[in-house]
Amino acid sequence: MPIVDVHTHVYPPTFVELLRSRTSVPYIRNFPDAPDSARLVILPGEDDPSMPSTSRGRPIGPEYYDIAQKIAFMDQHRIDTSVISLANPWLDFLPSEEAGEAAKKINDDVEEQCARYPGRLYAFGTLPLSAPADTVVKEIERLGSLNHMRGVIMGTSGLGNGLDDPALDPIYAALEKHEQLIFLHPHYGLPASVYGPRASEYGHVLPLALGFPLETTIAVTRMLLSGVWDRFKNLKVLLAHSGGTLPFLAGRIESCIAHDGHLKKHGKIENRRDVWEILMANIYLDAVIYSPVGLKAAIDASGADRLLFGTDHPFFPPLEEDAKEWHSVTTNYGAISTAFPGKEAAAEDVLGNNAVRILKLHS
Amino acid sequence: MPIVDVHTHVYPPTFVELLRSRTSVPYIRNFPDAPDSARLVILPGEDDPSMPSTSRGRPIGPEYYDIAQKIAFMDQHRIDTSVISLANPWLDFLPSEEAGEAAKKINDDVEEQCARYPGRLYAFGTLPLSAPADTVVKEIERLGSLNHMRGVIMGTSGLGNGLDDPALDPIYAALEKHEQLIFLHPHYGLPASVYGPRASEYGHVLPLALGFPLETTIAVTRMLLSGVWDRFKNLKVLLAHSGGTLPFLAGRIESCIAHDGHLKKHGKIENRRDVWEILMANIYLDAVIYSPVGLKAAIDASGADRLLFGTDHPFFPPLEEDAKEWHSVTTNYGAISTAFPGKEAAAEDVLGNNAVRILKLHS
DSSP, X not given: OOOEEEEEEXXXXXXXXXXXXXXXXXXXXXXXXXXXXEEEEOXXXXXXXXXXXXXXXXXXXXXXXXXXXXXXXXXXXXXXXXXXEEOTTTTTTSOHHHHHHHHHHHHHHHHHHHHTSTTTEEEEEEOOTXXXXXXHHHHHHHHTTSTXXXXXXXXXXXXXXXXXOGGGHHHHHHHHXXXXXXXXXXXXXXXXXXGOTTGXXXXXXXXXXXXHHHHHHHHHHHHHHTTHHHHOTTXXXXXXXXXXXXXXXXXXXXXXXXXXXXXXXXXXXXXSOOHHHHHHHTEEEEOOOSSHHHHHHHHHHHOGGGEEOOOOBTSSOOSSTXXXXXXXXXXXXXXXXXXXXXXXXXXXXXXXXXXHHHTTTTO | OOOEEEEEEEOOHHHHHHHHTOSSSSEEEEOTTSTTSEEEEOSTTOOOTTSOGGGSSEEOOGGGTOHHHHHHHHHHTTOOEEEEEEOTTTTTTSOHHHHHHHHHHHHHHHHHHHHTSTTTEEEEEEOOTTSOHHHHHHHHHHHTTSTTEEEEEEOSOTTTTOTTOGGGHHHHHHXXXXXXXXXXXXXXXXXXXXXXXXXXGGTTHIIIIIIHHHHHHHHHHHHHHTTHHHHOTTOOEEESGXXXXXXXXXXXXHHHHHTOHHHHHTTOSSSSOOHHHHHHHTEXXXXXXXXXXHHHHHHHHHOGGGEEOOOOBTSSXXXXXXXXXXXXXXXXXXXXXXXXXXXXXXXHIIIIIHHHHHTTTTO
């Protein structure tokens, strides 16, 4: 049985060059106080000049851009195939006129990386979302001609106004028409103020553990409320981190909709596909949730045949220098075995068969 | 078997008077464009003067302050006993010098309401959190002398700086010493900006369905990270809305802690009680989650013996005028029967036995 990792990021050389050329977030830099150590600063709030460079962003080494290291990581963790994707913040920050060419270059780079390791690498492409819609649609069409592309990765910002922006409709239409799945991934988190005055004492825990999943949940709920899936009934979306918190909150979301006087007055409660229907027909979830409790809720919400193993590599490396296997990976392996006691077939589906079937790998 | 509702709010007459005397959030007012209909405006962002009064806040009627209506609601929904609590935003907004007396009056009001219906009503008291700590501690001690008080309700703001504020330590110590449970409830939500430019089209869904649970999750994670439960090993907290999203995200929280270089450098990863231990020893969850998926995750995280039925009455009334039972209540009843197929005893524990045991009701 194959093991397939659908949540695994790369910064291809073109993208690393781009980040090295920049001086504001996102960027890569060797700071004067530690000139031999490159830092990757990508998150809002990571770029605090009052902090020593070793606290800004994270160290970046070849595991981020050398595809041979991805393959070594896969071998180490018994992963047969990875569906790689550009890591956040993708091309969201690029000026409109640069985005189209940058996306082409990066997608070609990634396609070339995949071609070097037949059967082992596929990818989600990157869209030039700051470019005009027809440039985006053209890139979606072009991705269909690249043999290893199996969808696109997208942040929650869309064209800058969220994924409930009606201006995205031609893009959703093109993705639906060309059967390109969206891998929806957080990046922007929540405003720093929500974490309170002591947040910096807690490292990156609050924005990473809570901000990311909450961002995803808000984005997908906005898609739901704006009727994206009523207009695009076949649009498929793979949600990072097991849906953020969507499986757990789906009931509350439906209850709040059903009890909302404003929605009722505008006829928006009836005649819509509800969140449970979308979870079972349009949404896939990765299995990056680090506990059997969360994983079981994800299974209950979407079905074990819609859940896909992932690692989030190269993020969350072990802090111990002598660690062989990554805890962040073994925790998710462990959750899958615990969630399916005595049901090996279901576990194998989550580990790889679902991805092969849904993403048409090896075909 | 008894049915006990642990999440059910009142605005006792003293509090209604207080809100009627105010002109900024929170307040109660009869607006000139609809003079016969009183509106309760309590949430940040509900007070938009450009909106018609019928879109500001919510209508408030006797179901909010007439305790006979609470009893009628309980009879209608087969609820034997309710543990009532002042609704948000409690006394968080009061000037320091007024809070102590206001809390006494409201707690006495509520105690008197409970005494009128022997065996049917208990309560969580209200603390004067804007007053000096010793005033708060005195009210905690005084609550012990009121026969129907079974803990205190608290928002996520604490003394204004969150529940990870070390200034709360004397209050946590007093609550622990007097075995008073905290019912932790959201109110402040998230900044409106996170919901995007179309949020107003979605009624109150985003702040209520997502903002509230996320606020609770952030608050309790800050308590965890600041070591509140390492210092107060017997402090008990009942989390509203099944913990916000804590059961689902607990694994990610632990993984982010274990992989945080800053926490490791400061020796904060080892020698602490982890979230799973706290969930099984210090945290109780209500069963206000509106789906079997969420409820099962709550059970998996905390145990079926720590889950307590609730309604959130008088919020989320049915929109249909002729509805007899409230959907918001029957959905939670339904989730409990679905979550325990064939295990009637466990369902009965969640519906009432747990509350009787944990809150020492009828004794």
